[in-house]
Amino acid sequence: MNDTDFAFLKELVEAPSPSGYEQPAQRIMRRELEPVADEVTTDVMGNVIARIAAAGEGAPRLMLAGHCDEIGFMVKYVDDAGFIFFSPIGGVDAHLVPGQRVLIHGTGGPVLGVVGKKPIHMMETKERETVVKFKAMFIDIGCSSRSEVEALVAIGDPVTLKVGLERLQGDRVISRAFDDKMGAFIVARVLQEVRRRGAPPVELYGVSTVQEEVGLRGGATSVYGIDPDIGIAVEVGFATDFPEVDKKELGEFKVGSGPILSRGANVNPALFELLMECARDEKIPVQVMAQARATGTDANVIQLSRGGVAAALVSVPLRYMHTPVELLSLSDLENTVRLLTALVYRIRDRGQFIPN
Structure with a gap:
């Protein structure tokens, strides 16, 4: 190519x-x-x-x-502390989402965030054996209130993982x-x-x-x-x-x-x-x-x-x-x-x- x-x-x-x-x-x-x-x-x-x-x-x-x-995500709800809850668009594997960097694509441009969840140290044994549900995950963009978030992000904004195309060995590529x-x-x-x-x-x-x-x-x-x-x-x-x-x-x-x-x-x-x-x-x-x-x-x-x-x-x-x-x-x-x-x-x- x-x-x-x-x-x-x-x-x-x-x-x-x-x-x-x-x-x-x-x-x-x-x-x-x-x-x-x-x-x-x-x-x-x-x-x-x-x-x-x-x-x-x-x-x-x-x-x-x-x-x-x-596939991707959509902003669904923002709580008073500024955490953003979201829904998947298409067949997203919930195993792979926690800990990912994401971009929220708002009218003012992309906003960087991370997908958070309860740390493994704070999970009960049974919780560790199950997939974390999307409703228990959230996006943290570094804001401390709903009003701060709403100045940057709107309900319904699309979200993508912050990864792109990279070369491996030979002609193999990932993205x-x-x-x-x-x-x-x-x-x-x-x-x-x-x-x-x-x-x-x-x-x-x-x-x-x-x-x-x-x-x-x-x-x-x-x-x-x-x-x-x-x-x-x-x-x-x-x-x-x-x-x-x-x-x-x-x-x-x-x-x-x-x-x-x-x-x-x-x-x-x-x-x-x-x-x-x-x-x-x-x-x-x-x-x-x-x-x-x-x-x-x-x-x-x-x-x-x-x-x-x-x-x-x-x-x-x-x-x-x-x-x-x-x-x-x-x-x-x-x-x-x-x-x-x-x-x-x-x-x-x-x-x-x-x-x-």
Whole structure:
């Protein structure tokens, strides 16, 4: 990955964007997409939709979607002593929250705080054996009264963990919120590559969706508005190449071994085969995940929109999902961009995705 693309990825994943508060990330997406797209719009939900026109008339519509929202918190209540109580946004692991530095994103700018709880020395034996409930945690920003806090923070302000993107060894990187701003990044990169290569045989829509972590909401509304013939969700997938993971239950998926292609009821079989063909011809490593049910991603709502859409799910293997140290390989991102770009130029017509 070159320095320009890495800087874009870093800026995007570090921008605060809990579900319902995505516009700091979406402003970055609009900035990156406007130079390459024929049209960039933002709908009433906050989805950013970029379109590149097809080379000819009557072309099939292809939608690529990655959600830009992340898990986080929301300010709920401030007590008289200036301690801030909060609620999780999305699937936050309560084990990991105490002791974290956080940023509260108020109208006057970010406010630094720490998540506090009763020290272990003051806990009963039974308390030590259970997860601390969110209602027993609080944020301390150093104020001593409610009025001091209210001068800086308002009820409903979003909160994110104060961590960002860092390099490990090789091409491995860690950050909060790779789920799924990494997917939005890939969508933008595919549109950049398509613009560089020339007009595609499809009407191409790249979408940075919102509110996926609270119910696939932006994916549902954007696919309805676009009404695509083919739709692909770009997501993170569970890597299983670390201790204490049951590969018999999930399968074997390794960081650095290429994108994961889902196969099952949520995925159009002809589209899956076309993705596999692209991978073989372009010599792109891929991994296949068997998923017997709906995937729980934007691919689910894409498939079921209107009269049905030829859907697929392409995922990047990720360790430690929904933690402050999500880990992935930059080569997997690049290979996913290559795979999806190749796919764009292999779609001929709507009829090739009718099962037979």
